[in-house]
Amino acid sequence: MKDILKPIISIEKLQTLSNEAKASILAMTTLAKSGHPGGSMSSLDLLLALYHCINIDPKEPFKHDRDRVVISHGHISPAVYSVLAMRGYFDLYDAITQFRLAGSPFEGHVEPLVPGVEWTTGNLGQGLSAACGFALECRLKSISNHIYCIMGDGEQQKGQISEARRFAVKYGLNNLTAIVDYNKIQICGNVTEIMPQNIKANYESDGWGVIQINGHDYREIFEALNKAQNIDAPVLILAKTIMGKGVSFMENKEKYHGMALTDEELMFAFKDLNYIIESENEKDINKTSPTMPDIMVGKEKKTHTLTEPEYRDNGIMHREKRKSIKENKLFATYNLNPEQYIFDFQVNKEKYYEKSTDNRSAWGDALADIARKNKDTKRNIAVFDCDLMGSVKTSEFNKILPENFFQAGIAEHHTAVCAGAISKYGIQTFFAGFGMFGLTEVYNQHRLNDINFTNLKVVLTHVGLDVGEDGKTHHCVDYIGLVNNMFGFKLIIPADPNQTYKAINYVVNQKGNWLIAMGRSKLDIIRNDNDEVFFGKDYLFEYGKVDVLKDGNAGTLYVTGTLVNTAIKVVKRLSLEGLNLRLVNIPSPLEIDTEEILRAYKTGMIFTLEDHNVKTGLGDLIAQKIVEAIGTQSSKKDTENINPKRNFKLIKFGVENYAFSGSAEDVYKTMGLDEESLIARIKKEF
């Protein structure tokens, strides 16, 4: 057996550090009057041992070949901050005084604003998926390292973990070791009462190796960590621990899962941890000697006068310090400068289509062309599929770069997080799926990706009623609304195969999180008045730019996505009848220019058309912009300029209820979104 991991300090020293760390955990939670001391103390020895033997360098937190640790139960942040500080990542005093202080990096749940933290968690059950993503990232980059994921036992109840387990086995992620802090206590009581679970059997049933240890015995921990590296499978270390370990009255008490100690309790805890109180009041404490059970049942007798405790050693700090940091906004900041990366994929700039096809084929083409053009020089791309590659058009990519393609099966929750994590440090990552599965089912996972500043490109090939026969469960008509609920994601809805191809060329070189949404059906190629391809050879996609497809003065019709084809026909036919609408395609609905909207507003009539919930999509965003535009202008006292030609009206055409299962054509008809219905609905307004 290879004995790969060797602790950098002695076990005796670790034992000393353990008590100091516990004291700091308790100090920071008491000072913040909130936090999770119980689990922090049960996980502590595992963290101490781990961070003292793996390949990390506190002086270079982002060094290329570092081992990675994902903290899945992010609420044990006090333990993580304490251990990272002891390893030299930052000053422990900062963490103690700034824990859960608005503006500081030491948040309630671990944050990558803190050096040494790799991934923000807080929603339970997602850490193992992130660890899988990091393991794949390092494999793609040929980094020889190891990935650790430490989790709580309560969160083993989350289904997503089983998805991650199977993925890890399928992809042979033997560079992955999971650790469960098995303290058997969750918020509402004992895990065996709240939700009985055989964690060992669950992991083994999915093909994992399982090692059971005492999570407070450093020798056992090191032995297990080494053994895990020699097993030909991902390994779980199931570590029996004690909630509140080290403080007698806290041990095995669920109330300390999420409750900070009072000042008085803290003094007793320090004594338990062999922290001698040196304050003047020490005598009083010794004199009164309240028994532990009294404290445990909340019957502390206030017979001594401890009002403002003085903590010693690493615990020496003051409420005043915290107050001063807060008032003067003197929060710690760290130079988080990860491995630099830029995306500079070669793309096929001039390619375009003359003939009708579906947007998803254009996306598949663009992706395959990128793979071909960058095959020899690049390995910083990844594509994820959930058993839909034929429909979502990633099969060709898989043929060209099979090592960069990951088939995760029907396991979208895991996949969304895994794809997010692999993208974080410069792997351009595409997760393609139907709208319902790639976004609606996993909205929360993408929200967490957004918080983690990932570089994920979510490509939805089946959105809207255009999905047709699969029916209401599959009609994703909330993608604009969902993305608009997040703060970082950007959104592109291409109008035809050409704009799709060009948009993919654009996003492949963008950082950050993007959603690209398209319908299922074949679409006509959009052409200008001279019958030339609109998004042709020289067109470059530009985020936020609108496309004026036809001029007119009777009003403006804004449209996005699959229904652009329909809108063109509608506007042409109305034009023959003498009603000249201006037709504008909005491929970036979250980024609409105020001037454009003001221009349309002045015509007095705006229509919006979308294959999306009419309450939360394009029409909604345009309405917001109208109100905003009026407001912006009104402060200028320039009233004539903004008053519309007629009393202003906005008419929104979109999806008004769960729809039927049927051909897209028929379903559009039932919702009044077909050519004939739209012409009638528009004419009614004139």
Next chain:
Amino acid sequence: MKDILKPIISIEKLQTLSNEAKASILAMTTLAKSGHPGGSMSSLDLLLALYHCINIDPKEPFKHDRDRVVISHGHISPAVYSVLAMRGYFDLYDAITQFRLAGSPFEGHVEPLVPGVEWTTGNLGQGLSAACGFALECRLKSISNHIYCIMGDGEQQKGQISEARRFAVKYGLNNLTAIVDYNKIQICGNVTEIMPQNIKANYESDGWGVIQINGHDYREIFEALNKAQNIDAPVLILAKTIMGKGVSFMENKEKYHGMALTDEELMFAFKDLNYIIESENEKDINKTSPTMPDIMVGKEKKTHTLTEPEYRDNGIMHREKRKSIKENKLFATYNLNPEQYIFDFQVNKEKYYEKSTDNRSAWGDALADIARKNKDTKRNIAVFDCDLMGSVKTSEFNKILPENFFQAGIAEHHTAVCAGAISKYGIQTFFAGFGMFGLTEVYNQHRLNDINFTNLKVVLTHVGLDVGEDGKTHHCVDYIGLVNNMFGFKLIIPADPNQTYKAINYVVNQKGNWLIAMGRSKLDIIRNDNDEVFFGKDYLFEYGKVDVLKDGNAGTLYVTGTLVNTAIKVVKRLSLEGLNLRLVNIPSPLEIDTEEILRAYKTGMIFTLEDHNVKTGLGDLIAQKIVEAIGTQSSKKDTENINPKRNFKLIKFGVENYAFSGSAEDVYKTMGLDEESLIARIKKEF
């Protein structure tokens, strides 16, 4: 062993029906040019056997003590419709001619508009949770029956199923039998390649009994169904089957997972199924005899002239019939009149609070009072918790009605569906959680509940930045936006503990799906100008009604939720400075009266204030209403009436980015939502 289930027809007859059903599966998918024939044929024999031995009555689809079947892999609807028709629920001809026709009940994924279908699915992995819900419903109602859930094998990859498994074991749901159609083929290939999984070991690791059978052998199926009823655990019948079973060229071919046969292939399939083609063209087919492999690789030689097939027996129908149904909108409709129920819980009408408390305590009180008042007479209530009952205040209910309280552990995805299903037939069900876990994580599950017309009341006790120290992962600031993305859910955001108590009294007697959202902090009791409690003894909550908390003419401030307390202080202080704003609380933001908005619009200045994403919450809804109100009026040519006193402006105050972890007070300050900041921001506009 009890031999409880006896087939009502002979095995020989079942074998005949099997071929007829397969022919109808193929006919309806070919006619619709879409659908999932492969899995329908592998599941068929299981369905045929099941529906011919369980306690159901096609003449009385909703009979009280019926056994229930949940079809989790909803895409095998052609098989389900065929078997239900053969059992007499409706005319098979309707299903064949109307399958996937927009407007008909025979949707692509099973729909409860079809008699005999209990639950809509389509999103995979959710059926077992629904089955758990039905099992609990029947237990609460003391119905002695059995619940079945038939699933695909690919969907076993979904994590939610593991949550459902553990829940079923914890609650001893021995009246639940699951069946997996183990055809080993999913869309992209063999399940062992797409995502290797040991289904048997997975179920056993969670404490289930597993019986392995041949899913095409009726004797084995009946034996297993009976054996399952005698095992002291929930049981999985793992049934090995053949994708496309019965048609040689379809068997074990993944391409037939989701692809209909061509007309020509259909003829060959009929021959395989011993369906003799009686059309005039039969001779041609026999003459040319293309070999099966030719068809399989898509090389059918078009040497004969079959253009419009004539199907025989149950397959006799025409494209013309389908066309005529579509054109004349002659879709089948069924009298779906389930067991009638009304909610008539006794409530404590006059109770109110004089002293500050948090809304969640008022919710907990209201729920406990309802439990007390209805303890002896009612058992039609259920409350679900995911390991948060202390925080979300359902502990007291648990003490009063422990049998109606379900502790599901940290497993929100399962819980959301299970709680939805138990509510469907008249159990008033509350699922209480933090906003992030009760809604944001499980948005899609609630969307499916909405489609299933459930009676779920989702109570979020921790929404907004008010959640404070737990940080951005826990700040649920998208609940209005998420609910607005659905079409059925209604939303209440009470302003103080009194309105909370009254709102719970109101919703407990409402059908349908409702979201009730509240912050974490203690709130002052709202009082009127005479210092009387605003939502006092005589107040009754009325959905859609706004609460005018103060009159004023300088503009209107609309506010909802936790920040009502702040708004009152802000408006009072501005009033002392001579700026008189009208202050209006909006407890039902999805249902705002147009007249109210028009009135505010005319003052020229509207502010909105919310502890929610400013892009998708109250401000968004008010802006929509403003645009709508202007439009409504503009058609009246009555322009003077609607022009505002000054150039109109809407200013939205809300959450503009992911926020820090800190005390709610501090976090509000960082977002400009505290008293001082708001006063400054408002004054700037005058």
